[in-house]
C-alpha cells in the first residue's frame with residue numbers, strides 16, 4: 181500500500197527550513213542563504229520514504245509582517261500548514277541558547293519572538309505540530325534539554341526531533357515519522373520528480389540566491405529577479421534573460437560592483453548552477469533595473485502564488 185501527502189515546514193526566518201527540505205528531498209529545490217526571509221513563497225519538494233511519498237512544503241519564515249510582501253509571505257506560510265497532513269515547526273536551537281546565555285544578536289532575539297508568535301498561531305488553529313529542533317550540530321545535548329522542555333510544555337507539539345539539517349543528524353528518523361503520517365493513497369508525483377517549480381521561476385530563484393550570498397549585508401531589504409526570456413536553442417543550450425530589480429538608485433552600484441565585477445560573479449555562479457540543474461549549457465544575461473515599487477506590483481504576486489491582498 182502506497183502513501184502520499186503533504187508535510188509543511190514552518191518556522192521563524194532562518195530556522196533552516198529550506199536546508200531541511202533540500203536534505204529530505206536529496207536535491208536542491210529551495211534556495212538557502214544566511215539572510216533572513218530568503219524563501220518568499222511555498223516551494224514544494226518531493227521526498228520518498230519506502231512506499232511513502234512526502235510532498236514537503238517549504239514555507240516563508242513566519243514573523244511580524246509590515247510590508248505587503250511580508251504579509252503575503254506569512255499568509256502563505258500559514259496556508260501551507262493549514263492544508264498539510266503533517267506540520268513540522270522548525271526551531272533554531274542555537275538562537276534559543278544564544279538568547280538564554282545573553283549572547284544573542286538582534287536577529288536571534290527576533291527569531292525567539294517569532295517562535296512565540298508561531299506557538300500562539302498553532303494554539304489558535306488548534307493544530308498539533310512536530311517540533312523540529314534544528315542546528316544541533318556543535319551544541320551540547322544537556323544544554324538543549326531545557327529549551328526542548330520549555331517549548332514542549334506549551335502543549336502544541338505532539339513529538340520532538342533533534343536534528344541538524346546541515347549535517348543530516350536525526351533527519352532519517354524525522355523522514356520515517358513523516359512517512360507514517362502520510363495518508364494511504366497513490367503517489368501524487370512521478371517517482372523521479374523532485375520539484376514542481378517552473379523552470380523560469382527556478383532560474384530566477386537561483387539568481388536571487390547568488391545575489392543574497394554576495395551582497396546580503398549591503399542590500400537591506402532585498403531584490404527581486406524576473407526571468408524575461410527562456411529559450412531552448414537548436415544546439416541544446418538554454419538562453420535565459422533576467423532582470424534584477426532593486427528599490428533604489430543607490431542599490432544599483434551595489435549589485436553591479438566595481439567595473440561590474442559583482443554582477444559578473446552573480447551571473448557566473450547562477451549560470452553554473454543552472455547548467456547543472458537543467459543539465460545543458462546555459463547562456464545567462466542579467467540586467468539591473470531600479471523600481472521602487474516592485475514589491476507592490478500585482479503581477480509579481482500572482483506569478484509565485486502569493487496573495488496580493490493579504
Ligand SMILES: Nc1nc2c(ncn2[C@@H]2O[C@H](COP(=O)(O)OP(=O)(O)OP(=O)(O)O)[C@@H](O)[C@H]2O)c(=O)[nH]1
Nearest residue numbers: 193194195196197198199217218219241315345346
Ligand atoms: N549550523 C547549522 N546551520 C544551519 C542548519 N540548517 C540551516 N543552517 C543555516 O541557516 C541559514 C538559513 O538556512 P535556510 O535553510 O535558508 O533557512 P530558512 O528557514 O529556509 O530561512 P527563510 O527562508 O529566510 O525563512 C543558512 O545559512 C544555513 O546554512 C543546521 O542544521 N546547522
Ligand SMILES: [Mg+2]
Nearest residue numbers: 197198218219
Ligand atoms: Mg527558506
